[in-house]
Amino acid sequence: MAHIQLNDLRKSYAGQEVIHGITMNIANGEFVVIVGPSGCGKSTLLRMVAGLEGITGGTISIGDRVVNDLEPRQRDIAMVFQNYALYPHMSVRENMAYGLKIAKMPAAEIEARVAKAAAMLELEPYLDRKPRALSGGQRQRVAMGRALVREPAAFLLDEPLSNLDAKLRVQMRLQIKDLHQTTGQTMLYVTHDQVEAMTLADRLIVMNKGVAEQIATPQEVYMTPASEFVAGFIGSPAMNIFTVQVQGGEAMLPGGHRLPIAGLPARPEVRLGLRPEDMEVVGEDVPGIPVVLRSVEWLGADAFGYGTIEGSDVPMTLRLPGATAAARGQRLRVAPVEGRWHLFAPDTGKRL
Amino acid sequence: MRRTVFPHKLLPWLLLAPQLAITLIFFYWPAAQAFRQSVLREDPFGLSSTFVGLANFRKVLNDPAYLNALQVTVIFSVLVAFFAMAIALFLAVQVEKIIRGKGFYRTLMIWPYAVAPAIAGMLWLFMFNPSFGTLAWPLRQMGINWNPLLDGDQAMALVVAAATWKQISYNFLFFVAGLQAIPKSLLEAAAIDGATKRRAFWTIVFPLLTPTTFFLLVVNTVYALFDTFGIIHAVTSGGPGKATETLVYKVYNDGFVNLIMGDSAAQSVILMVIVIALTAFQFRFIEKRVHYG
Numbered sequence: 038m039a040h041i042q043l044n045d046l047r048k049s050y051a052g053q054e055v056i057h058g059i060t061m062n063i064a065n066g067e068f069v070v071i072v073g074p075s076g077c078g079k080s081t082l083l084r085m086v087a088g089l090e091g092i093t094g095g096t097i098s099i100g101d102r103v104v105n106d107l108e109p110r111q112r113d114i115a116m117v118f119q120n121y122a123l124y125p126h127m128s129v130r131e132n133m134a135y136g137l138k139i140a141k142m143p144a145a146e147i148e149a150r151v152a153k154a155a156a157m158l159e160l161e162p163y164l165d166r167k168p169r170a171l172s173g174g175q176r177q178r179v180a181m182g183r184a185l186v187r188e189p190a191a192f193l194l195d196e197p198l199s200n201l202d203a204k205l206r207v208q209m210r211l212q213i214k215d216l217h218q219t220t221g222q223t224m225l226y227v228t229h230d231q232v233e234a235m236t237l238a239d240r241l242i243v244m245n246k247g248v249a250e251q252i253a254t255p256q257e258v259y260m261t262p263a264s265e266f267v268a269g270f271i272g273s274p275a276m277n278i279f280t281v282q283v284q285g286g287e288a289m290l291p292g293g294h295r296l297p298i299a300g301l302p303a304r305p306e307v308r309l310g311l312r313p314e315d316m317e318v319v320g321e322d323v324p325g326i327p328v329v330l331r332s333v334e335w336l337g338a339d340a341f342g343y344g345t346i347e348g349s350d351v352p353m354t355l356r357l358p359g360a361t362a363a364a365r366g367q368r369l370r371v372a373p374v375e376g377r378w379h380l381f382a383p384d385t386g387k388r389l
Numbered sequence: 390m391r392r393t394v395f396p397h398k399l400l401p402w403l404l405l406a407p408q409l410a411i412t413l414i415f416f417y418w419p420a421a422q423a424f425r426q427s428v429l430r431e432d433p434f435g436l437s438s439t440f441v442g443l444a445n446f447r448k449v450l451n452d453p454a455y456l457n458a459l460q461v462t463v464i465f466s467v468l469v470a471f472f473a474m475a476i477a478l479f480l481a482v483q484v485e486k487i488i489r490g491k492g493f494y495r496t497l498m499i500w501p502y503a504v505a506p507a508i509a510g511m512l513w514l515f516m517f518n519p520s521f522g523t524l525a526w527p528l529r530q531m532g533i534n535w536n537p538l539l540d541g542d543q544a545m546a547l548v549v550a551a552a553t554w555k556q557i558s559y560n561f562l563f564f565v566a567g568l569q570a571i572p573k574s575l576l577e578a579a580a581i582d583g584a585t586k587r588r589a590f591w592t593i594v595f596p597l598l599t600p601t602t603f604f605l606l607v608v609n610t611v612y613a614l615f616d617t618f619g620i621i622h623a624v625t626s627g628g629p630g631k632a633t634e635t636l637v638y639k640v641y642n643d644g645f646v647n648l649i650m651g652d653s654a655a656q657s658v659i660l661m662v663i664v665i666a667l668t669a670f671q672f673r674f675i676e677k678r679v680h681y682g
Contacts, residue, residue, distance in 0.1 A: 089577050110583040122574035126596045126680035135592075136582035187582070 039100035039113075039190035039223060040065045041086065047094035048081055048247075056082060056247045058095065063191075063240075066221045072234035073244035074270070080195055082244070083227045087193050088112050099190050115184035116193040119200060121176045123168040123183075129155075130164040133183045140187075147186075154182040157216070174205045181216070191223040198233060210236060231271055235259070243267045261379075265386040268310045268379055274341055274354045278310040280383060290326060292348030297324055298378060302389050310379035313341065313356040316371040325372035328353045332365055342369070420661065426654030445655035454631060455639065455656070462635040465549060466613035472553045473612075474605055477560030478598075482590070484561075485568050495565065502558035506616070510623025513551035537625070541632025544625045548633050551624055552617045560605050567601035568594070599679040607671050614664055636660050 041063040048056035056078050063069050071079040084090040086097055088109035096103050104112045115136075123132050130151055137147045155161045158178040168176055177197060184192055197213070198206045214237055217224055228234055234241055235255045243251045243258060243266075251263035262268035268276045281296075282289035288296045288309060301307065319325045327347035334341045342355040342363055355371060357363055380389040427445055429438040449455050484494050501509070516524045519536040528535040537543040571594060579589040595602075618637050621627060627634035627642060634642065637660065644653025 087577075087581060089580070109577075109580040110585070114581065116578070116581045118574045118578060120572065120574055122572065122578035124575060124578075124593060135579075135584075139583040139588065183578075183582070 040067075041191055041223060041225065042098040043086075043095070044098075045095035046082070046085065046092065046097060048078070048085060048090065049093045054093070054247065056085070056093075059242075059249045060095075061242065061249070061252055063223060063225065066223055068217050068224045068226065068237060068239045069242065070226045070228060070234045070238035070240075071242045071244060072228055072231060072238075072270075075229060077244040078247040079227045079229075079242075079244050082242075083116075083193050083195055083225060086191075086225060087114055087116050113190040114193055115187045115189040115191075116195065117177075117180045117184050117197045119196040121168075121180040121200075123176060123179055125168055128165050128167055129160060129171070129179050129182075132168065132179055133186050136183065136187050150186040150188075151182075154185045157185070157219075158182050158212075173201050174209065177201060177205075177209060178212075181213070185216070185220070189222075191225060194224065194226040196227055196229070199228070199230070206233075213237065231273065235271070243270060245270075261388065262310075263388050265308055265310070265381040268381070268388075272312055274313050274356075276310045276312045276379070277353050278308055278379075278381070279346075279351045280306055281309045283307055290346060290349075291351040292327075292346045294326055294346065294348070295324060296326060296372070298373075298380075299376075300380070302380065304382075306383050307389065308381040308383050308386075310381060311373050312377065313354040315374050315377035316355055317374060318357070319370055319372045321370060323370070323372060325370045326353070328355060328369050328371055330363055330365055330367050330369065333357070333361070333363055335359070344369075423654045423657045423661075426650050427658045428651075429654075430651045441651070445651040446659070449652055449655045449659065454634075457631055458634050458636050458639040461545075461631070461633060462614065462637075465545065465552075465617070465633070465635055466610060468549045469552045469556065469613040469617065470606065470609040472549070473556035473609055474560050474602065476553065477557045477605075478564050478602075480557070481561050481564035481568055482594075484565065498561050499558045501555060502562075504555065506555060506619030507623045509555045510551055510620040513547060513554070513620075514624050517547055537629075539629055541629055544629055544633050548617070548621050548624050551620045552613065555620065556609060556612055560609065563601050563605055564598070567598045571597050596680055603671070603676060603679045606675065607668055610667060610671070611664060614660070636663075 043059050043061045043063075046056060046059045047054060059082065061069075071082060073079045081090055085092055086099075088104065088107060088111075092105050096105055098104065099112055099114065124135065127135065133151045133154060134147050137150065142150075151164070152161075155164055158181060160175070160178055160182055163171060163175060163179075168179065171179065177200075180197065194213075198209050201209060210233055213226075216222075217237075226233075226237060235258075238255050240252065240254055241258050242249050245266045251258055251267045253261075253263070258267060258271050262271065262276075265278060269278060279291060281291075283301050283303075283305060284295075286297070286301060288298045288301060288307075290296055290309075298309070316326075328342070328344045329347050330342045330344040332343050334343070337359055339359045340357045340361050340363070342357050342361075344353055344355070345351060346353055347368065355369065363369060381387065382389055428440060428442060430441045430445070431438045480498060484491060484498065487494060504512070516522050517528075517535070517537060519525050519538060525535050534540075535543065537547045575593055575597075576589055579593050584592065614635075615637055617635070618641065621633055621635060621638050622641075625633045627638045636656065640653050640656045640660065643649045643656065
């Protein structure tokens with residue numbers, strides 16, 4: 038177990054920089070999730086920590102060692118791959134013992150560690166099977182087990198659940214969370230799935246185009262997104278973000294509606310972000326946003342209304358109570374819950 | 390497997406006909422002829438033949454020259470199959486490591502396969518000719534008394550080298566394909582598990598290549614036993630003495646040079662039995678150790 042330090046980490050391919058300087062301290066035992074859309078560099082970042090990709094600039098330390106020039110095998114890390122990368126010609130037992138055998142651990146100790154991991158992951162009945170005789174979920178657990186037995190300084194997981202079906206994914210997600218709590222391992226976890234990111238992480242790195250847009254706890258990321266990108270990426274359905282004019286301390290919405298917003302900056306234009314769940318239906322006499330519904334999706338406990346701001350074509354998503362009578366074509370007047378709005382600079386996208 | 394049903398009963402046979410005709414004319418018919426010939430004895434002028442039962446076989450198997458050919462064949466085949474596969478695997482692994490110009494190297498590696506066996510033989514013959522060979526001179530400079538025309542072991546080394554060189558391309562192609570089929574993430578996982586490159590090769594790559602290796606073992610054995618006739622004929626003609634006379638070369642020599650058809654036919658029947666037995670053995674015993682993905 039160890040802490041990991043990334044210091045102005047950079048990566049270029051053929052002169053093209055793809056990771057633009059990431060700095061972060063991961064505490065011992067912390068669960069950090071790297072989340073972002075595909076192509077944002079999150080897997081590259083993880084593979085740099087693992088030593089599978091070279092480092093163009095900056096440093097990575099694991100424990101108190103700078104590992105920039107160390108081979109993966111010298112870094113004392115374990116990794117779970119998206120496709121599990123189980124050795125197809127070895128049994129589950131051999132797969133898990135492979136790294137320990139290389140480390141020249143005594144056979145009895147290997148046996149004990151494999152047995153312990155197998156018990157923890159409920160793999161005991163399958164120890165003598167080959168990976169091809171296992172289901173997706175079992176393979177995933179073997180991959181976890183192979184990492185677990187090594188008792189490494191840090192655990193790296195590269196989209197470990199993305200090849201599983203939805204139900205199994207939820208189950209394994211809980212199991213990984215439990216595993217982290219029982220072992221207290223430092224974990225670095227890559228995913229594009231925001232539910233995994235929000236539920237697993239102690240802290241998140243939200244990445245976009247090779248830049249860490251925000252490094253914070255899931256609560257902070259949700260409540261105070263650092264940029265328009267983070268605001269739009271985290272949260273489902275996505276936050277409504279649109280440009281408003283600032284006029285006399287009030288926001289002038291598309292379609293000519295006025296909305297009083299506290300703390301508007303002294304600039305002519307600002308991007309206003311409103312989460313669907315942070316708005317409530319209000320009466321006609323209260324300042325608000327009139328929305329014309331295009332369709333309503335009923336999900337049981339609640340419903341999502343999709344429409345546009347009246348008098349404009351700016352889309353607006355609303356979260357409505359499950360008992361709503363709202364229907365297509367209807368006009369609703371909504372207002373944001375006090376303080377639950379987000380303001381971003383139109384040019385940089387940064388939070389104001 | 391999906392079954393395609395032809396609307397017509399005759400069409401499938403028609404489509405198979407060319408291949409069947411070739412197999413019948415060039416394989417079954419000569420094989421049957423060999424069987425027939427092997428129990429006959431022909432008079433010196435080839436005008437009549439008499440049935441002699443297994444006498445030809447008895448004669449061949451008691452002939453010291455035949456047993457010599459058998460020994461030569463075993464040595465030759467084992468060396469050719471081993472070196473052709475080992476060198477091809479080494480080269481395939483090396484080419485996989487190249488980042489720029491991979492295709493260029495691959496193409497170069499495959500070219501020797503396009504060279505006809507007799508031409509390949511002549512190439513090696515010229516290069517290592519004791520009096521004017523380009524490579525014979527440096528060998529002599531190194532203090533080796535190089536003369537494959539007189540030294541049987543040197544002659545053997547030369548035909549083994551030529552036959553191996555010719556087969557490396559073929560094996561190389563299959564090993565490259567085999568290597569490409571191994572997911573990169575397995576090697577990454579091994580690297581993280583602490584394996585050195587060498588260890589990962591022997592514990593991950595090599596076991597996963599066994600289907601390819603096994604296939605090539607069968608093909609190379611058959612190649613060394615049969616297809617090397619052209620090279621041996623061009624390089625040494627079985628000499629010096631009978632130092633490089635393999636079974637297949639002796640079949641040719643006895644049948645078409647010495648015109649002892651009965652002996653030659655008996656030998657080819659024995660050769661056929663050996664190859665069938667060897668291939669069956671390989672499938673029965675070695676295939677057990679093959680890991681099919």
